[in-house]
Amino acid sequence: ISEWTFGQGVLPSSFVGRETEPLGFNTLDGLDADVRLAANRVSTGLGVSLADLRAGLAINDGAVALTNAEAKLGDALVSGDLSISPGADGAAVEVQGTVSGTQLDTIAPWASALDGEADLGFDLQGTGATPADIVSQLAGSGTLALRSLTISGLDTGLLGVVVARSDAQDEVLSATELEALVAERLGEGGMQVQEVVVPFSIAGG
Numbered sequence: 239i240s241e242w243t244f245g246q247g248v249l250p251s252s253f254v255g256r257e258t259e260p261l262g263f264n265t266l267d268g269l270d271a272d273v274r275l276a277a278n279r280v281s282t283g284l285g286v287s288l289a290d291l292r293a294g295l296a297i298n299d300g301a302v303a304l305t306n307a308e309a310k311l312g313d314a315l316v317s318g319d320l321s322i323s324p325g326a327d328g329a330a331v332e333v334q335g336t337v338s339g340t341q342l343d344t345i346a347p348w349a350s351a352l353d354g355e356a357d358l359g360f361d362l363q364g365t366g367a368t369p370a371d372i373v374s375q376l377a378g379s380g381t382l383a384l385r386s387l388t389i390s391g392l393d394t395g396l397l398g399v400v401v402a403r404s405d406a407q408d409e410v411l412s413a414t415e416l417e418a419l420v421a422e423r424l425g426e427g428g429m430q431v432q433e434v435v436v437p438f439s440i441a442g443g
Contacts (some may be wrong), residue, residue, distance in 0.1 A: 265371065271297040288316060300324045314340030328367035335360055342384065354387035354431075362440060379439045387431040 275297040280288045292309035304320040313405040318335030337358040346352070360380030404410055 244270045269297055269382075270299065271295070273297075275304075286311065311337060311340060312344050312345060314338060322414075325365075327372060328365055330363070330365045331372050332363050341380045342387075351390045352384075352387065353390065357383040357385075360440075374442065379437065382436040382438065384434040384436070385432070387434055389431070 254281060275291065275293045275295050277291040278289065280291050288309035288311055291307070291309040294305040295304045295305075296305065301324065302322040306317075307319065308315065308317045310316070315338045317338075318333060320333045321331070323330045335358075337356070340356050340358075342352050342354050342356045344356075346356075358380065362376050362378035362380075364372040364374075364376040366375050367432065403415075
């Protein structure tokens with residue numbers, strides 16, 4: 239039983255699934271190990287950095303399992319398990335994970351019109367001889383739960399404004415007037431949604 243402490247390290251590109259060289263799990267044949275991992279910060283190469291990583295790493299005759307992994311992603315908690323089992327056709331990878339209590343812009347920075355809290359859960363599997371093969375074959379499903387969601391620029395009171403303007407001038411608004419009114423109100427206010435649950439599936443990466 240021992241404890242090793244290392245300084246800063248760099249993960250290879252294979253960690254993010256771009257590497258096309260075969261995975262060398264044959265070097266682990268006959269090796270058994272049970273390791274506890276801890277890292278103050280992990281940069282994945284995907285623009286995402288994790289803090290305070292804690293996980294168990296088990297190696298059993300070439301098979302690798304990352305268990306009870308937990309880390310912080312901003313204010314959110316990331317947890318999950320990863321298993322890699324070598325076989326005749328390469329490595330079979332299974333990963334289950336959750337992201338709990340995060341802000342939507344943390345996991346979807348491109349969705350600038352949306353604001354709220356999010357929980358993400360997923361279960362994925364893939365098989366391949368290289369990391370790139372595994373990523374291209376990923377399949378599975380998950381759920382995205384959104385809470386206290388605000389959709390900016392989607393004014394649910396617009397219909398009432400249109401009716402009121404029409405009543406005030408005692409005639410139906412023309413297409414030009416309606417277009418001008420919508421343009422005037424566009425970007426104002428926002429629609430509030432208490433909770434939305436979005437199931438999703440992934441096939442072929």
